[in-house]
Amino acid sequence: MTGTLYGLGVGPGDPELLTLKALRLLRACPVVAYPAPDTGQSFARSIASGYLSAEQTEYPIVVPMRIERFPAQDIYDVAARDLSRVLQDGQDVAVLCEGDPFFYGSFMYLYERLAGRFPCEIVPGVSSVMAGAAALGRPLAARNDVLTVIPGPLPDSEISDRLAAADAVAIIKIGRHFKRIRTLLEREGLTGSAGYLERISLAQERILPLAEAEGSAPYFSMILVYKGAENWITNLPVESSQIAANVSERAS
Structure with a gap:
């Protein structure tokens, strides 16, 4: 049997915004892939880093960050080829995606290359x-x-x-x-x-x-x-630091 490809939405940045399902699958998969820039750390990985273990194999998908549109098709072709070998060996793969996998998410490019050949499950994330x-x-x-x-x-x-x-x-x-x-x-x-x-x-x-x-x-x-019909208050909420100060003041 082949492994399953999981597209995990890891949310906008706060690690606590991962869903319980995404966390369970992340911890269970022996291989974890994620997009990464050619300089600096992967944002998707940084969100989930506290939940990774030393026993897991990591596979960064390095996409150069450029102002102009970068032709990343070759990069996803290579990543799909490498991950297909892992899946064929029967290992599950979790692919981390900032926000939601199918809302401007990079995971969709792997999905279109691999979903027709391997079991695939999408776990939505907080956009x-x-x-x-x-x-x-x-x-x-x-x-x-x-x-x-x-x-x-x-x-x-x-x-x-x-x-x-x-x-x-x-x-x-x-x-x-x-x-x-x-x-x-x-x-x-x-x-x-x-x-x-x-x-x-x-x-x-x-x-x-x-x-x-x-x-x-x-x-x-x-x-x-x-600009719709509702008369919502447009004032912004008090900054979190000010809220904390107010709570501290009341407590004292």
Whole structure:
């Protein structure tokens, strides 16, 4: 019998946001694969590192991080070839994926190469969009609101068209496109209803109104906009450090 390929969503960064099922399978699989940059550590691995054991074999899928689009097809071809040998030997493989495997996740490229030949199971994870709404303290959408997810690299004209047709918007993959997107939202009159979020659920998390966001934005950042019918409060929640200070003060 062959092994099973598991695509495990490990969430946006907080290790406690792994599902119980993902954790169980992660600990049970003898081989763990994950995407990794050519410089620095793998973000997906860093999320799950506390749950890995020395007995497990690790397989980093190294994809160079470049501003321009990198033709990674050859890299996934090689990874699929190597992992297929492991699966043919009867060993299960867990592939870690930031957020959710099928929501802009890298795992889908292995899935399309291996799912037709080996048993495969997808374990959904907490996506950054859902985690972002929770951190912002404002619902994403309600009733008949249309939620649209917009990748930041899209041209201005396409972003504007999608903004006009949506009630709630999540703009992801901002990074080097931040200033351009912020200017576009200002032009559309949406700055006041937009929240800026970066490194959600991590210690370096930042949440603030888009109007107060300055400078550059990291890759792991997003903008959430609401323009639907609900009269939700747009004020951002008190920062966690301030909440802790208030709790300490009350306790004393």
